[in-house]
Amino acid sequence: MSNPIGDPGHGHSPAAWTAVIIMLGAIALGTLFFWFELPVLVWACAGLVVVGLIVGWILAKAGYGVNGSKYTPKEH
Known part of the structure; x- marks a missing residue:
């Protein structure tokens, strides 16, 4: 559906992409470490997911x- 007001922004920003890439990598590694029964590294990856959230929040507050103010939307 189209939005008459315009695109409200669905995470198409450097802040969102950076956070998602960090968290996706952490989940992938955490799954691998879980498979090899390395609980310390699984918990480290869980912490990295939290770091990804914080990095995304910081980048959003910094204007990304x-x-x-530092984000320019692209036409689809």
């Missing part, structure tokens, strides 16, 4: 979020 959807409505940030």
